Amino acid sequence: MGIIPDSLHYPLVTVIMNQNFSIAEDFLLDDSFLRYCMGTHEQDIQHWEKWIAGNPDKRPAFDRAILLFGIINGQQGRLDVEVKKFRSLLAEHIAKTPVTGKVRNLRWWRAAAAIFLLGAGAATGYHFMGKKARTSATNAAMADVMPGMSKAKLVLGDGTVVQLDSSHTNQLKEKDGTLIDKDNGQLVYDVTRNTSEKIMFNTLSTPRGGEYQLVLPDGSKVWLNAASSLRFPTKFVASDRTVYLTGEAYFEVAPNAQQPFHVELSNGLNITVLGTAFNIMDYDDESTVKTTLVSGKVKVSQETGNSVLLAPAQEAVLNKQQQHIAVNEADIDKTIAWKMGMFEFDDDDLTTIMRQLARWYDVEVKFAxxxxxxxxxxxxxxQSTLSQALRILKTAGIQYTIEGKQITIEIKQ
Incomplete structure (x- = not known):
């Protein structure tokens, strides 16, 4: 969902007049219907709510088309940005199935559903639940929750607090002479005028529903995920470069063999690098701490002296209860999807999915x-709204209600 392709903006509510709309793909070939599924144009929403009320016999195909849109759009990630790609995938599905009527529609629907959601373990034999019609898209939009954005809080060395968001573009100055540029959701530290011998620390913190980027004094780049915090010096003068992280961050460390880079975590873990790209996930509400190496080499060490070396595409997973580190093969795309503007789920349970969504949309999740x-x-x-993000879960029979900042998840068995 989210970004709407230019070809879908105008004209609004231009339905193909000779279209019978007898099967799901008939609806998906209509631009106005796609805008209705995206929930972004009031005219299209009103038109299709009125249309389906007057054509109740079309309800089965109408509902399947809505569900298929969510499945194909969600499975392809940024599919809605390019309508031609959607049309191409639609054509592929149609081409691979029998040509006639109801059989074609049913088999196409099952194929698309199988691509999107996979059940594991106790999910064997799981079947998709039937969907009721969309109630009122307008009412749903009113109860919706907008996605997070670039926002953070910067605490300077003297305790001064600066609220940051993507709209601020100006410069701050620390008392030690360090210049801090704020530009388009990113902080950049310039230490060329820092002549002070005293080391000052700054702390950048993102709230739930926020993320921010940072260029450290040594040129290392950091992407800070929601509900995270990074404490760091305004310049690195010791024999190493040490920063302190809570939450999740992606690092691209500037190489310097004479000054190793360290990330200290609250649970005593220490990640040591010379120059590399890696992701660390250390949230309080997660049962594990994950360090995922994208490139280079890192060492993950515990206070007990136990340590492991990671090669690219490996991850160190610390079980918080057992205090044991396991080295596994990493899914890099999934791990850094948040940095690329995506959520990627691969054989994840519902509570894991909802923890990620709760942090980004700043909501409380209850399970009924x-x-x-x-x-x-x-x-x-x-960049999807919360209801758009949750729509793909509805394809698995998972219902929900949104009341303010609380989501109630109801699972239909």
Whole structure:
């Protein structure tokens, strides 16, 4: 969802007059219907709500088309940016299935559904639930939650607090002479005028629903995810470069063999690098700490002296209860998807998915009933509204309500 392709903006509500709309793909070939599925144009929403009310016999194909849109759009990630790509995938689905009527429609729907959601373990034999019609898209939009954005809080060395967002473009100055440029959701530290011998520390913190970028005094780049914090000196003068992280961040460290780079975590883990790209995830509400290496080489060490060396595409996973580090093969695309503006789920349980969404949309999640022992896969754009993000879960029979900043998840068994 999110960004709407130019070809879908105008004209609004231009339905193909000779279209029978007898099967799902008939609806998906209509631009106005796609805008309705995206929920972004009031005219199209009103038109299709009125249309389906007057054509109740079209409801089965109408509902399948809505569901298929969510499945194909979600599975392809940024698919909605390019309508031609959507049309191409639609054509592929049609071409691979029988040509006639109801059989073609049913088989196409099952094929698309199989691509999107995968059940594992106890999910064997799981079937997709039937969907009711969209209630009122207008009412849903009113109860929706907007996605997070570039925003953070910077605490300077003297305790001064500066609120940051992507709209601010100006410069700050630390008392030691360090210049801090604020530009388009990013802080850049310039230490060329820092002549002070005293080391000052700054702390950059993102709230739930926020993220921010940072260029450290040595040129290393940091992407800070939601509900995270990084404490760092305004210049690196010791024999090493040490920063302190809570939450999640992606690092691209400037090489300097004479001054190793360290990331200290609150649980005693220490990550040591010379020059590399890696991701660290260390949230309080997660049962593990993950260090994922994209390139270069890092050492992950515990206070006990136990340590592991990682090669590219490996991750160190610390079980917080057992205090044991396991080295696994990493899914790089999934791990750094948040940095690229996506959520990527691959065989994840529902609570794991909802923890990520809760941090980004700054909401509280409640579960009504027993949480199923099922696992899910799919992609969601971070710029989607909350209801758009949750729509793909509805394809698995997961219903929800949004009341203010609280989501209630109801699982239909």
């Amino acid at each position: 009933g027993t949480i199923p022992d099922k696992h899910y896969s799919g992609s969601i754009r971070k």
